[in-house]
Amino acid sequence: MHIHRLEKIWLTVGITMLFVFLAVLGVSAFAMGTKPPSEHHHRIDPTQVDTTAPFDKPGLTKIGDNEYEAVMTAFTFGYAPDNMEIPAGATVHFTVTSKDVVHGFAIPGTNVNMMIVPGEISQITHTFTEPGEFLVLCNEYCGGAHEWMKTKIIVK
Ligand code: CUA
16 A cells, blocks of 8 residues: 555654643643642532531631631622622632522632532632722522622722
């Protein structure tokens, strides 16, 4: 069987690329421990949120120099605590879970955008450099009053 020289080159390049990609995947997965972000290790019983720490006391805690931890719950149709106030320049570590169904946790104009799944704890950190009012809204359809589900972060 005769294979044209250009076809041989093409096949060699193609098969080489395949093995390069498999090697990159293998090294990143097994040697470097890269895994999908969906693999949560933080799980709680979604029916016991009100009695499970830290969600039994949702709130804002100062943990450092202009650094806060915000423990929040999402529910139909709101967030606790509501309308949190922080000083400008504050770094906030959000820890959020849901008490009922899947909700969203998005702050337009920032990189904060999480899916809040019952039984899972979602975390994200954001630094609020500018004073102003930041809307937190739900961007996962969760029921009749979904479009009213929001709260505010007031940066002073
Ligand atoms: Cu909560 Cu939509």
